[in-house]
Amino acid sequence: MMTTILPEVPVSLQPRELILHRNETVQLSGCVYKIRKMSGFAFVLLQMREEILQCVWSETFSGFSLETLQCGMSVEAEGIVVAEPRSHSGYEVRLQKIRVLSTPEAEPPLVIHNREVNVSLEIMLDYRPLTLRNERQRAIFKIQAAICAGLRSFFSENGFIEIHTPKLCAGTAEGGANVFRLDYFGKEAFLATSPQLYKQIMVGALERVYEIGPVFRAEKHDTSRHINEYTSVDVEMGFLRDFQQLMQLEIAMLAHVFQSLRQTCPAELKLCGAQLPACEKIPVIPFAEAKQLVSETFHRAITDTEDFEPEEERLLCQIMAEQTGSEFVFVSHYRSSKRPFYAKDTPSNPQITESFDLLFRGLEITTGGQRIHDYAQQVKKMRERGMDPAAFESYLMAHRYGLPPHGGFGLGLERLTARLLNLENIRSATLFPRDINRLTP
Amino acid sequence: MMTTILPEVPVSLQPRELILHRNETVQLSGCVYKIRKMSGFAFVLLQMREEILQCVWSETFSGFSLETLQCGMSVEAEGIVVAEPRSHSGYEVRLQKIRVLSTPEAEPPLVIHNREVNVSLEIMLDYRPLTLRNERQRAIFKIQAAICAGLRSFFSENGFIEIHTPKLCAGTAEGGANVFRLDYFGKEAFLATSPQLYKQIMVGALERVYEIGPVFRAEKHDTSRHINEYTSVDVEMGFLRDFQQLMQLEIAMLAHVFQSLRQTCPAELKLCGAQLPACEKIPVIPFAEAKQLVSETFHRAITDTEDFEPEEERLLCQIMAEQTGSEFVFVSHYRSSKRPFYAKDTPSNPQITESFDLLFRGLEITTGGQRIHDYAQQVKKMRERGMDPAAFESYLMAHRYGLPPHGGFGLGLERLTARLLNLENIRSATLFPRDINRLTP
Numbered sequence: 001m002m003t004t005i006l007p008e009v010p011v012s013l014q015p016r017e018l019i020l021h022r023n024e025t026v027q028l029s030g031c032v033y034k035i036r037k038m039s040g041f042a043f044v045l046l047q048m049r050e051e052i053l054q055c056v057w058s059e060t061f062s063g064f065s066l067e068t069l070q071c072g073m074s075v076e077a078e079g080i081v082v083a084e085p086r087s088h089s090g091y092e093v094r095l096q097k098i099r100v101l102s103t104p105e106a107e108p109p110l111v112i113h114n115r116e117v118n119v120s121l122e123i124m125l126d127y128r129p130l131t132l133r134n135e136r137q138r139a140i141f142k143i144q145a146a147i148c149a150g151l152r153s154f155f156s157e158n159g160f161i162e163i164h165t166p167k168l169c170a171g172t173a174e175g176g177a178n179v180f181r182l183d184y185f186g187k188e189a190f191l192a193t194s195p196q197l198y199k200q201i202m203v204g205a206l207e208r209v210y211e212i213g214p215v216f217r218a219e220k221h222d223t224s225r226h227i228n229e230y231t232s233v234d235v236e237m238g239f240l241r242d243f244q245q246l247m248q249l250e251i252a253m254l255a256h257v258f259q260s261l262r263q264t265c266p267a268e269l270k271l272c273g274a275q276l277p278a279c280e281k282i283p284v285i286p287f288a289e290a291k292q293l294v295s296e297t298f299h300r301a302i303t304d305t306e307d308f309e310p311e312e313e314r315l316l317c318q319i320m321a322e323q324t325g326s327e328f329v330f331v332s333h334y335r336s337s338k339r340p341f342y343a344k345d346t347p348s349n350p351q352i353t354e355s356f357d358l359l360f361r362g363l364e365i366t367t368g369g370q371r372i373h374d375y376a377q378q379v380k381k382m383r384e385r386g387m388d389p390a391a392f393e394s395y396l397m398a399h400r401y402g403l404p405p406h407g408g409f410g411l412g413l414e415r416l417t418a419r420l421l422n423l424e425n426i427r428s429a430t431l432f433p434r435d436i437n438r439l440t441p
Numbered sequence: 442m443m444t445t446i447l448p449e450v451p452v453s454l455q456p457r458e459l460i461l462h463r464n465e466t467v468q469l470s471g472c473v474y475k476i477r478k479m480s481g482f483a484f485v486l487l488q489m490r491e492e493i494l495q496c497v498w499s500e501t502f503s504g505f506s507l508e509t510l511q512c513g514m515s516v517e518a519e520g521i522v523v524a525e526p527r528s529h530s531g532y533e534v535r536l537q538k539i540r541v542l543s544t545p546e547a548e549p550p551l552v553i554h555n556r557e558v559n560v561s562l563e564i565m566l567d568y569r570p571l572t573l574r575n576e577r578q579r580a581i582f583k584i585q586a587a588i589c590a591g592l593r594s595f596f597s598e599n600g601f602i603e604i605h606t607p608k609l610c611a612g613t614a615e616g617g618a619n620v621f622r623l624d625y626f627g628k629e630a631f632l633a634t635s636p637q638l639y640k641q642i643m644v645g646a647l648e649r650v651y652e653i654g655p656v657f658r659a660e661k662h663d664t665s666r667h668i669n670e671y672t673s674v675d676v677e678m679g680f681l682r683d684f685q686q687l688m689q690l691e692i693a694m695l696a697h698v699f700q701s702l703r704q705t706c707p708a709e710l711k712l713c714g715a716q717l718p719a720c721e722k723i724p725v726i727p728f729a730e731a732k733q734l735v736s737e738t739f740h741r742a743i744t745d746t747e748d749f750e751p752e753e754e755r756l757l758c759q760i761m762a763e764q765t766g767s768e769f770v771f772v773s774h775y776r777s778s779k780r781p782f783y784a785k786d787t788p789s790n791p792q793i794t795e796s797f798d799l800l801f802r803g804l805e806i807t808t809g810g811q812r813i814h815d816y817a818q819q820v821k822k823m824r825e826r827g828m829d830p831a832a833f834e835s836y837l838m839a840h841r842y843g844l845p846p847h848g849g850f851g852l853g854l855e856r857l858t859a860r861l862l863n864l865e866n867i868r869s870a871t872l873f874p875r876d877i878n879r880l881t882p
Contacts (some may be wrong), residue, residue: 004723004724006692014852104841158450158591159490168670207490239451
C-alpha cells in the first residue's frame with residue numbers, strides 16, 4: 001500500500017532546555033549512566049545527547065522500582081523538572097515513569113562514569129565503543145566537531161569553496177616511501193598523503209578552496225605525535241601577494257575558531273580543563289635563526305641543520321612563550337632541500353623557501369607556503385630533483401594553461417585538538433586511531 | 442630576525458559587490474577567460490572567484506595595449522565600474538591599468554569559455570584541470586559545496602555531531618568481494634566501504650552523528666551510476682521510534698538543503714538549468730508492491746524478485762511522478778536476504794526489513810533503515826549468516842554494553858548532485874572520478 005511521508009525531525013528535549021519547563025512534566029530519552037543510591041532515594045544520571053542529566057528516583061514519587069534500572073539501559077523517562085542549584089544544569093528531574101527501550105547484555109568491564117576513565121591509553125583505545133561514552137571523552141569529540149564547524153564558517157565567509165579530492169591516486173604528491181599502495185583493478189594505486197596537487201589544480205578553477213578529509217601516511221613512527229591516518233584541514237588560495245598572507249590568514253582562521261568554540265562549547269571546554277590560547281599576534285622566526293636560538297639558549301649542539309628535532313620544537317615554543325607570551329610560533333624559510341618540489345624558493349636565496357610551519361604548545365600543527373605557479377619553473381625544479389615531469393602531466397596542465405600566484409597550508413585536526421585540550425597523545429584526539437600497531441577498533 | 446604576524450584575510454572585490462562601487466575606480470584580480478575583439482574596443486572576460494566579469498578594453502581609456510593580454514593570464518586590473526544592463530552583473534569595468542601576475546605556457550587545446558565544453562566525457566575528465574575552469578563546470582561544484590553546507594547546517598541545528606571515522610579498517614562492514622585490500626605494516630587492511638559500523642558505535646556515545654567523507658567500493662561496474670570512490674553522507678541516530686522517522690528526517694534534510702541552495706546559489710542553478718524538486722511529501726511504497734506495480738504497468742516480467750534492476754528504478758520513478766507529482770519515491774521493506782547483517786527485520790515478517798531506499802529522478806540515492814540494537818539478536822543474525830561474531834568484537838561491544846534503538850541512512854553526494862542538475866553521468870558531478878578504467882587525473 002502506498003503511503004506518504006512528511007518532513008519531520010524527531011525532537012528530544014535536552015538538559016539545557018529544562019529551564020523552559022520548570023515544574024512541568026517532561027519526557028526524556030537517554031542512557032542510564034550511573035545510579036547512586038542514597039537512603040530512601042537515588043540519583044539516576046542519564047547520558048543525554050547534550051550532557052549528563054541528574055534525575056532523582058524516590059519511593060515517594062517514582063512509580064517503578066529502582067531495581068528496574070541498570071547502567072547502560074536506554075530509557076524513556078517521564079518526570080517533573082525541579083530547580084536544584086547543586087545539579088550541573090541547575091535542574092533535576094524527579095522520575096515518575098520509565099520505559100526501558102533496550103537492556104545491555106553485560107556489565108561494562110571498565111568504570112566510565114567518573115570524570116576520567118582511569119585506564120592506560122591502550123585500554124582506552126581497545127574499548128573505544130565503551131570509553132567514548134565517558135563524559136569527558138564525549139566532550140573532546142564535540143569540541144573537535146565544533147572546531148570543524150568553526151573552520152568551515154570561516155572558510156565560507158571568506159570565499160573558500162569546499163572540495164572533495166580523490167584518496168585513491170595513480171601517483172604520490174610528496175613522493176617517498178611513506179605511501180600505502182594497493183592493487184586497483186590490476187594497476188598500482190596509492191592512498192593520498194595530502195590533497196596537495198588537487199588543491200593547487202582547483203585554485204585554477206575556484207581560486208580559494210579547502211578540504212577537511214582523511215590522508216594516509218605509511219610512516220613507521222610510533223610516537224605520541226604520529227598516526228597513520230589523520231584528518232587534514234587543507235587550504236589553498238590564488239592571487240597570493242606573498243607567503244606572509246598565508247600566516248595572516250591562518251591566524252585569522254584560528255581566532256575565528258577559538259571565538260566560535262567559546263560560544264558553542266563552554267561546558268565541554270570546562271570539562272576538558274582547556275584554556276584557549278590568545279592568537280591576536282604570533283611571532284615569526286626564520287628556521288635558521290630558530291635553530292640558533294634554541295642551541296644558544298639551551299647549550300645544545302645542532303646535529304641536524306636541515307630540520308627540527310621534536311625536542312627543539314618544544315624548546316622553541318618554551319622560549320617564545322617566555323619572550324613574547326605567545327603559545328604559537330611561526331617558523332619560516334625552511335630549507336629547500338627539506339621542502340617538496342612545488343615549494344617556491346625565496347628569490348634572494350634559493351637555498352630557502354617561502355614556507356612556514358606553525359608550532360603550538362611544542363608541536364608542529366601546520367605546514368604551508370607559497371607554491372611555484374610558473375610552468376617552466378616547476379618543470380625545472382622537478383628535473384633538478386630527478387623527477388619526471390611526464391609523470392605529473394595532469395598536475396602540470398594547471399600550470400601550463402595558467403595559474404595565479406598561490407599558496408596554502410595544511411593543518412592536522414587531531415594535533416590541533418590535542419594541543420588545545422592538553423592531551424599528551426594525538427591518539428586521545430582521534431576517535432579510532434590507526435598506528436603501526438593498531439587497526440582496530 | 443623575529444617579526445610578528447597579525448590576523449588578516451586577503452580581500453578581493455567580487456562582481457556582486459560592484460553595485461557598491463558604481464563610477465568608482467576599483468582593483469580586481471582574476472584570470473583572463475575570453476577576449477572578444479570588437480571595432481575599436483574589446484570585451485575582456487575575467488574569471489573571478491564568484492563569477493565571470495565583463496570588462497572593457499578601449500584605446501580611449503585603457504592605458505595598455507590589448508596585445509598585453511592573453512587567455513589564461515592572471516592579472517590585477519584597475520578600472521572604473523560602469524552600469525551596463527546588458528552585462529550579467531549589471532555592471533562592467535572599464536580597464537585602465539593592468540598588471541600581469543602570471544602567463545600561461547601554452548594555448549589551451551580545448552575551448553572552455555563557451556557555455557558548455559563541447560567534448561566527450563572522456564576528454565572532459567582527461568583535461569579536468571582545464572575543463573573545471575569552464576563557468577558551468579565551476580557552477581556544478583559550487584552547488585555541490587553548497588549542498589554540503591546545507592546538509593551540515595541541518596545536522597548542526599538538529600543535534601547531529603560530525604565524526605571522522607577511519608577509512609583503513611581491519612574488517613569490512615558489508616563483507617563481500619567489493620573491497621579494496623592493502624598491506625598495512627604486514628597486516629591485511631581494507632578500505633572502508635561505509636562508516637556503518639563506526640556510526641552505530643558512535644550512537645552509543647553521541648546519540649546523533651553524521652559524517653561526510655570518502656568511501657571506496659571495488660565494484661567492477663562500469664556504468665553511468667557507479668564510481669569506485671565517492672562521497673558518502675552518513676547519518677545515524679539513537680532513540681528511534683521506527684524507521685519511518687528516518688524517512689521523515691531525510692525529507693526534512695532535503696527540504697533544508699534545497700531551501701539553502703535557493704538562497705546561496707541562484708546564479709549557479711540557473712547556469713546549470715536546474716529545477717529544484719518539491720519535497721514537501723514523498724510517497725512510500727513497499728518493495729514487493731513496487732516490483733509488482735512496475736511489472737503490471739509496463740508488462741515486464743519480474744526476473745529478479747530480490748532487487749531492482751536500474752531500468753525498474755527509472756520506471757518506478759516515472760509512475761510515481763505521474764501518479765503523485767513527486768520526483769522522489771521511498772521504497773520500503775527490502776528483503777532481508779538483500780540487506781546487510783545489521784538490518785532490523787520487520788517483527789511481523791522476518792523475510793523483510795525495516796529499511797528503505799530513496800529514488801530520485803530514476804536513481805537510487807539513499808539506502809537506510811533501522812538497525813538491530815540488541816546484542817543477542819545481532820549475534821543470532823550473524824550466526825545465521827555464517828558470520829563469526831568474534832570478528833566483530835569491538836563493534837558488538839557497543840551492543841553488549843547497551844545501545845538505544847537506532848537507525849540511519851547513507852546518501853551519495855555525487856548521485857544527488859547529478860540528479861539535481863540533470864547530469865546523465867555521476868562522473869560529471871565528481872571533481873576527479875575514479876572508475877575501473879580511471880585513476881587520473
